[in-house]
Structure formats: C-alpha cells, structure tokens
Amino acid sequence: xxxxxxxxxxxxxxxxxxxxxxxxxxxxxxxxxxxxxxxxxxxxxxxxxxxxxxxxxxxxxxxxxxxxxxxxxxxxxxxxxxxxxxxxxxxxxxxxxxxxxxxxxxxxxxxxxxxxxxxxxxxxxxxxxxxxxxxxxxxxxxxxxxxxxxxxxxxxxxxxxxxxxxxxxxxxxxxxxxxxxxxxxxxxxxxxxxxxxxxxxxxxxxxxxxxxxxxxxxxxxxxxxxxxxxxxxx
Amino acid sequence: xxxxxxxxxxxxxxxxxxxxxxxxxxxxxxxxxxxxxxxxxxxxxxxxxxxxxxxxxxxxxxxxxxxxxxxxxxxxxxxxxxxxxxxxxxxxxxxxxxxxxxxxxxxxxxxxxxxxxxxxxxxxxxxxxxxxxxxxxxxxxxxxxxxxxxxxxxxxxxxxxxxxxxxxxxxxxxxxxxxxxxxxxxxxxxxxxxxxxxxxxxxxxxxxxxxxxxxxxxxxxxxxxxxxxxxxxx
DNA sequence: CGGAACATTGACCCATGTCAAGTGTCGTGG
DNA sequence: CCACGACACTTGACATGGGTCAATGTTCCG
Numbered sequence: 001x002x003x004x005x006x007x008x009x010x011x012x013x014x015x016x017x018x019x020x021x022x023x024x025x026x027x028x029x030x031x032x033x034x035x036x037x038x039x040x041x042x043x044x045x046x047x048x049x050x051x052x053x054x055x056x057x058x059x060x061x062x063x064x065x066x067x068x069x070x071x072x073x074x075x076x077x078x079x080x081x082x083x084x085x086x087x088x089x090x091x092x093x094x095x096x097x098x099x100x101x102x103x104x105x106x107x108x109x110x111x112x113x114x115x116x117x118x119x120x121x122x123x124x125x126x127x128x129x130x131x132x133x134x135x136x137x138x139x140x141x142x143x144x145x146x147x148x149x150x151x152x153x154x155x156x157x158x159x160x161x162x163x164x165x166x167x168x169x170x171x172x173x174x175x176x177x178x179x180x181x182x183x184x185x186x187x188x189x190x191x192x193x194x195x196x197x198x199x200x201x202x203x204x205x206x207x208x209x210x211x212x213x214x215x216x217x218x219x220x221x222x223x224x225x226x227x228x229x230x231x232x233x234x
Numbered sequence: 235x236x237x238x239x240x241x242x243x244x245x246x247x248x249x250x251x252x253x254x255x256x257x258x259x260x261x262x263x264x265x266x267x268x269x270x271x272x273x274x275x276x277x278x279x280x281x282x283x284x285x286x287x288x289x290x291x292x293x294x295x296x297x298x299x300x301x302x303x304x305x306x307x308x309x310x311x312x313x314x315x316x317x318x319x320x321x322x323x324x325x326x327x328x329x330x331x332x333x334x335x336x337x338x339x340x341x342x343x344x345x346x347x348x349x350x351x352x353x354x355x356x357x358x359x360x361x362x363x364x365x366x367x368x369x370x371x372x373x374x375x376x377x378x379x380x381x382x383x384x385x386x387x388x389x390x391x392x393x394x395x396x397x398x399x400x401x402x403x404x405x406x407x408x409x410x411x412x413x414x415x416x417x418x419x420x421x422x423x424x425x426x427x428x429x430x431x432x433x434x435x436x437x438x439x440x441x442x443x444x445x446x447x448x449x450x451x452x453x454x455x456x457x458x459x460x461x462x463x464x465x466x467x468x
Numbered sequence: 469c470g471g472a473a474c475a476t477t478g479a480c481c482c483a484t485g486t487c488a489a490g491t492g493t494c495g496t497g498g
Numbered sequence: 499c500c501a502c503g504a505c506a507c508t509t510g511a512c513a514t515g516g517g518t519c520a521a522t523g524t525t526c527c528g
Binding site for chain 4: 413414415425428429430446447
C-alpha cells in the first residue's frame with residue numbers, strides 16, 4: 001500500500017494499462033515469446049479465455065468495450081512498456097486491438113499464477129498494479145463524466161504529453177497513434193467534436209497540428225487551465 | 235485469475251467497493267473496532283493518509299472525487315457488507331462520506347500488510363478484489379460515457395436491484411439510500427434530469443415511486459431493454 | 469491517377485443543462 | 499397539534515453544447 005502516490009486529479013489517466021516491476025516477472029517477460037500483430041488485429045477479444053498477459057514492446061493497442069448496438073468505450077491505450085490483460089478474470093472483459101503494427105511479449109497466466117504462489121510479494125505487486133490502474137480509470141471517469149469537450153481534449157493531450165515525458169521523449173511534440181474515432185470513443189465524444197475541438201485549441205494558440213496525428217503543445221499552462229475548467233473564451 | 239466471471243456488460247456496475255473473503259481477514263474484521271459515523275460525516279477525505287480499510291456494517295457511504303470547481307463524480311456507493319478504502323496508495327484518492335448513519339469495522343493497513351506478508355494467498359485475494367472493482371468501474375464508465383439519460387437510470391436501477399438480490403432482499407422493491415444529487419453525480423446527469431427520467435419511467439409503466447426514495451420495479455425485462463438501448467418510445 | 473480511409477467543416481437539431489417556480493415531507497419549537 | 503423552515507424533489511420554460519447528417523479536404527497507397 002505504499003506507492004509513489006500520484007495526486008490523481010492533477011494527473012489525469014489515459015490508459016487502462018500498467019507497468020509492473022517485480023524482478024522475477026520482468027526477467028521472465030524479457031525472454032517470453034514475442035508475438036506480432038498487424039494494425040487492426042485483435043490481441044484478444046471480449047469473452048476470450050484469459051490465457052496470457054502481454055507487454056507491448058513496440059506499437060500500440062486500444063482497449064475497449066462495446067455495447068450491443070456498437071457504441072464503444074475505449075478504456076485506454078497501451079504503448080511500449082505497458083502491460084495488457086492484467087486483471088481479467090477467466091474471460092477477458094474487453095477487447096484489445098492493435099492500432100499500429102505491434103510486437104508483444106506473452107506471459108501465460110499459469111506462469112503468473114505460479115509466480116504468485118511461491119513468491120508472496122508477487123500477489124501484492126499485482127494488487128498494487130491493479131490499484132494504480134483503478135486510480136487511472138477513476139480519473140478517466142471523472143473526466144468523461146463531468147468535463148466539457150474542450151476540457152476532455154485538453155486533459156487527454158496533457159496526459160499523453162506526460163506519458164511521453166516519463167518515457168523520455170519530447171513532451172511538447174506528441175505523436176498520436178490512434179485515430180479521431182479512437183479518441184472520441186475514449187473521451188465520450190464524436191469524431192466531429194474531437195476534430196472541432198482540436199481546431200478550436202489551435203485557433204486559441206495552445207497547440208499546433210502539423211499533421212493530423214501530430215500535436216505540438218505551445219502553451220501547456222494555458223492548456224492546463226482549460227483542462228481544469230478555466231473558461232474557454234468565445 | 236479464476237473468478238465467478240460476470241459478463242460485466244450485462245451486469246452494470248454501481249459501486250466502487252468490493253467484498254473479500256479470505257478467512258483470516260474476515261475473522262479479524264469481525265472483531266475489529268467498530269466506528270460510527272453520522273450521515274454526511276466523512277469516513278475519510280481525499281488526501282488523508284491511508285490508515286485503514288473499512289467494511290460497512292450498516293448504513294451507506296458515497297465514494298467520490300471532486301474537481302477544483304466543485305463538480306463531483308460519485309464512483310460508487312458502499313452498503314452493508316462492502317469494503318471501502320481498498321486500493322488506495324499512501325493517500326486516499328477520493329472522499330468517502332456517509333449518506334446515512336453508518337457503522338464500520340476498521341482494519342488497519344499495517345495489519346492488512348502483515349496478513350499479506352505471511353499468507354501468500356492474501357496478496358492474490360487482494361489482487362482479485364481489485365480486479366473485480368476495476369471491472370465494475372469500467373462498466374460504469376461504459377455507462378456514463380456512452381449511454382443516454384434513460385439508459386443510465388435504467389442500468390442504475392437494475393444494478394441496485396441485483397445488489398439487493400444478492401444480499402437476499404426483495405429485488406423488485408428498492409430503497410435508495412442516496413439523494414437525487416448523488417445519483418446524478420454518479421451517472422453524470424443533473425438532479426433535474428434524474429428526476430425527469432424517473433418520472434418518464436413511471437409514465438412508461440416500468441416503475442412505481444411510492445416515495446421519492448423507494449422504487450418498485452414493475453417490468454424488469456422492459457427496463458433491461460431500455461438499459462441496453464432499446465428505444466424509449468416517445 | 470484513382471480510390472479508400474481518415475479528418476475537417478458547416479448547417480441544423482435535440483437531449484440535456486440551466487434557471488426558476490412550485491410541491492411535498494420531515495423535524496422542531498411554540 | 500399546528501406553524502414554520504429547511505430540504506429534497508418535481509415540473510416547466512428556455513438555452514446550448516455537442517450530436518447528426520452531409521459535403522469537402524487531405525493523405526497515402528496501389
């Protein structure tokens with residue numbers, strides 16, 4: 001129960017994934033089989049038996065649930081280093097679909113279980129990983145449940161920038177691996193609204209859009225103000 | 235990773251809480267100190283150091299996060315039998331406020347940690363408890379992110395009915411411990427919309443409202459259809 | 469070059485939010 | 499026992515953010 005403790009409100013979540021460092025696990029993941037999936041290919045689908053957990057090596061994966069009529073809620077995006085599939089019970093409760101050509105390390109659930117059984121810290125580590133993921137999901141819920149379109153998009157960009165920052169990349173120049181539809185289904189907005197909101201933020205001088213999947217953050221402070229409900233001027 | 239496996243989509247979540255049965259834990263909870271809190275009193279607040287986890291004996295607790303400007307997202311309601319405070323890191327990331335006079339059993343985090351350290355199954359149990367809670371939270375997200383007002387309210391009622399069912403009570407006659415404001419902040423709607431939607435469901439003959447905090451489900455199948463996007467007929 | 473997939477933009481509309489009265493209902497004190 | 503105030507809930511009228519539908523751009527790849 002001791003963790004670096006993010007103030008979760010100020011660090012809005014943007015992925016339903018987790019990193020996990022427990023030396024034994026890490027070591028075995030490092031040599032685990034590598035699986036390649038094409039863009040749009042499923043890593044697993046809702047209802048599939050939970051056989052493995054995965055770590056993304058390169059590429060990106062979208063995690064989502066769908067309603068019977070096709071409406072979709074994206075729960076998160078897994079990028080390099082992120083774990084996918086943790087926390088599933090005997091069947092996966094969501095879909096994991098690659099949004100880019102992706103390579104994954106596969107760890108079988110039985111192996112995971114074996115680790116947990118003979119190393120008492122592993123179970124607790126898993127618990128902590130879940131706890132972190134839960135915190136992120138709750139932040140996302142706060143965002144989609146209570147914020148306006150512009151606040152959601154601003155939060156999303158800031159969260160993505162922070163993720164890049166952590167993995168060492170330039171945090172002001174973001175490459176979005178996902179489409180507008182993915183972003184929309186993540187934030188609970190339509191593609192059109194996402195697009196219009198990007199345009200609006202551009203007009204307001206907070207971002208630049210050199211290409212549709214590249215975003216340059218020009219005024220992070222202002223973006224942060226907008227994300228937290230500081231009006232949107234006109 | 236073996237769990238009774240709810241198809242989570244068909245069992246929409248409605249609480250950010252969990253039940254946990256690991257004999258040692260249960261036993262020690264049973265004799266743990268009892269704490270009483272009045273309605274509106276906080277069990278803990280966001281930012282408080284995480285000292286205990288609690289189990290609700292009687293009463294009910296709302297779990298929520300607030301944005302700086304006061305907008306609120308209720309993450310769940312904990313009723314008798316539910317655990318509160320699990321999954322927090324060293325500070326609580328949300329508020330837990332009683333909505334009725336409530337009695338709680340308190341288990342210190344250090345005791346929990348002690349259990350986890352010398353009983354290897356405890357960590358894994360905690361992990362599973364987290365996983366269940368995460369699944370519930372994701373279902374809620376699917377609801378608030380993608381569903382219309384009437385779908386949200388119908389899902390909410392069905393989820394509450396199911397909870398009562400599990401704890402043996404009459405599942406068609408629900409007593410809501412929370413106010414319209416709580417429901418609204420849970421579902422991402424305003425009090426007015428919640429109220430109007432209740433009225434609408436009443437008009438449509440699916441529920442009865444003998445008192446404002448009592449709901450009788452008259453047509454569960456139809457309610458289920460509505461919850462899943464089967465139109466709302468005028 | 470042509471077409472597919474994605475993104476942008478515009479015009480319009482509607483579900484839900486906002487604002488403003490009302491209407492219970494409950495508990496307290498006279 | 500009634501009057502009162504405090505709350506919570508309901509209902510109505512109106513406003514608006516974002517959804518829908520449709521047309522147009524852009525990028526990329528065969």
